[in-house]
Amino acid sequence: MALDPRDSRIGMQQELAALCNKLPTAKLAAVASEDGLLVATHEHAEPNPLDRKSAMLASLIALAHTAAKEHSLEEARWLVLGCRLGVMVVRPFGRQRRRLLLLVVGDSEKLGPALSAAKEFSVRIDAKFGQETAEASAAA
């Protein structure tokens, strides 16, 4: 039986909260759909159709894919933005439906652990929710 979309969204929020707990300098962990709709953050699980931050993620990763293809590198697997006060990591994931994980860490020295934690998260979420996360996105 498929999970109720809201249940899977709450489950994803709990996973995002656990991800943040693993990284002491994590400021934000969020999942958005590929077309820029928020699915859940580490703090809450309510989607917000007007969220521009999720839309910006979608634009960034779409441009990253386009740039990667221009250089015959196929699709982008990571996008890392090194900023003065920290690092943003965006990782597309999802077998059934593509989604985007955003991890914001307030310490640029922690890029390695952030990449590793983001990869673990996306593998675990895919295994745990699979089709259900697609339904959560569709319901958002």
Added chain:
Amino acid sequence: MGPYRIVFAGPIGAGKTTAIQALSDIPPISTEVASVEAEAVGKQTTTVAFDLGQVLLENGDLVQLYGAPGQARFDFMWPMISENAIGAVILADNRRPDTIELTVEYVREFAPRITAGNCVVGVGRSDLHPKPGVDAYQDALEAEGFAIPVMEVDIRRKEHTLLLLDVLLARLEATHDGA
């Protein structure tokens, strides 16, 4: 001369990506992805950054065609796409009950960003949905202070979309001649 930049804007599903695909001399750069709103908007994919094509006009001018994402959550892209644009094609979808209000909103949003407010409205799908007519669009735009040409188009047809570009370029020339 050029390259000049022309922006295609309008609501999701109005045909911006299709118009650029029909018009571009090169395979356009596309940032279309699967849409989770597919059922609600009646479209499986949506543009999340921009489309980019180009067309070489008969007079030798190179025109870059930028397609803006339609949803308001992507409005941060609109100023970037509109920068230095010499014209905007606002595409309307006559299937939508709120098409006139939406069109006025997009004109209000894009006209101030475009050189001399040079816009043209292309009304799509009027073959199957003839109402509202072009006059209704024109009246609504004029009531808001926009004297902008409105034309029925089939954006899948290159000659229709080229006509929209011709109108934009002619209006730009007229503005320069009058200055």
